[in-house]
Amino acid sequence: MFDVSFSELMLIGVIALIVIGPERLPKVARTLGHLLGRAQRYVNEVKSDIQKEMDLKEIGDIKNQMEDAARSVKSSMTASVDDIKSAVSVDDIKSAVKEPAVALEDSLDEARKALDVKRKDD
Secondary structure, three states, X not given: OOOOOHXXXXXXXXXXXHHHOOOOHHHHHHHHHHHHHHHHHHHHHHHHHHHHHHHHHHHHHHHHHHHHHHHHHHHHHHHHHHHHHHHOXXXXXXXXXXXXXXXXXXXXXXXXXXXXXHHHHO
């Protein structure tokens, strides 16, 4: 945090020993340690809160992108269905379904007739 060398710390310690005195110096050092610890915890809490807010913002951005993509897919699917509906009429669909059904019925009738003829021969 601060660019302080060991020699500068020794100088501060000697001056503190002279000014405060040897009796009160350990108590003052403990108090300073507690205060610095509290300040460091406070700074770390603020950093983590800021990080959480940034993460929430990123998640919100991703959510918005996903919703936009979903809307885009939905609109393209709706447009495709509308195009298909306009290109193909209901009568076309009915006839497309009816023709194979009629052909299947004819095939079944022929198979029934062939079975009936074979049964009569036996």
